[in-house]
Amino acid sequence: MKIILKKDVHGLGYKDEVLTVKDGYGRNYLLPQGLAVLATEKALKQLNEELKQRAHKIAKIKADAEAEAKKFEGVSLTIKARVSEGRNIYGSVGPKEIAAALAEKGFEIDSKLITIKGVKTLGDYEAVAHFHREVSVTIPFEVVNEEGEKAPAKQKEAPKAAPVEEAPVEEAPEAEEAEEEVAE
Numbered sequence: 001m002k003i004i005l006k007k008d009v010h011g012l013g014y015k016d017e018v019l020t021v022k023d024g025y026g027r028n029y030l031l032p033q034g035l036a037v038l039a040t041e042k043a044l045k046q047l048n049e050e051l052k053q054r055a056h057k058i059a060k061i062k063a064d065a066e067a068e069a070k071k072f073e074g075v076s077l078t079i080k081a082r083v084s085e086g087r088n089i090y091g092s093v094g095p096k097e098i099a100a101a102l103a104e105k106g107f108e109i110d111s112k113l114i115t116i117k118g119v120k121t122l123g124d125y126e127a128v129a130h131f132h133r134e135v136s137v138t139i140p141f142e143v144v145n146e147e148g149e150k151a152p153a154k155q156k157e158a159p160k161a162a163p164v165e166e167a168p169v170e171e172a173p174e175a176e177e178a179e180e181e182v183a184e
Contacts, residue, residue, distance in 0.1 A: 001026040002039035004047055009035055010112070014133045016047060065132035072109075072129060077101045077141035083122060093119040093143055098127045101141070119143060 001023045008014050009030070012021070018039050021030065030036040037043055051058075079101050082090040095114035102109055109129060116127040122143050130136045 003030060003036040004039050004043055005030075005036050007035050016051065018044070018047070062132055062134060065135040069129070069131050069135050069137045072102075072107060072137045072139060075102070075105065075107065075139055077105070077139065079141055079143050080146050081122075081143055083145040087122040089120050089122070089143065093125075095127070098139065098141065102139075114139075 002018065002020050003026050005013050005015055005017050005019065013019050026036065077098065079093055079097055081093060084090060095111040095116055098114050098116060099109055099111035113130050114127050115130065116125070119125050122145065124140065124142050127139045127141060128136050129139055
């Protein structure tokens, strides 16, 4: 089913995009919620006309998004988290924690604009802030424990002792007889 999005749908697309989705998803969710309309010939012509009229507005929105993104360039974060023995975090670090850490540094951003993959251990990671469909910024951050200590270095394993050579074990005659019976 071809549709035209009327609003940004996280994980699917942005407003005024023409997409193909599964029939059930479009018919049972997107259309009734007012998030999309069917991409008929008439609707596509109307969309093209609107886009032509809004071209300068869209350029300004993109320029504003680029200006906002420039503020975030060069920003790196350190996030403190409760840690169990070793490197595992109680819970995880997500977009809300990144937005809160940015707010402490004076950068306001909605946590919905931030995408990040599951962070469950101490270490260095990256989050992506999406300001516009074509403008995004990567924000590096480090997760440390509550005392501010970085992830402990992985301990080197002690060199393994050479295996002790054992004398070859001869099979008992009973095992040979059992094998012969099975073979027959």
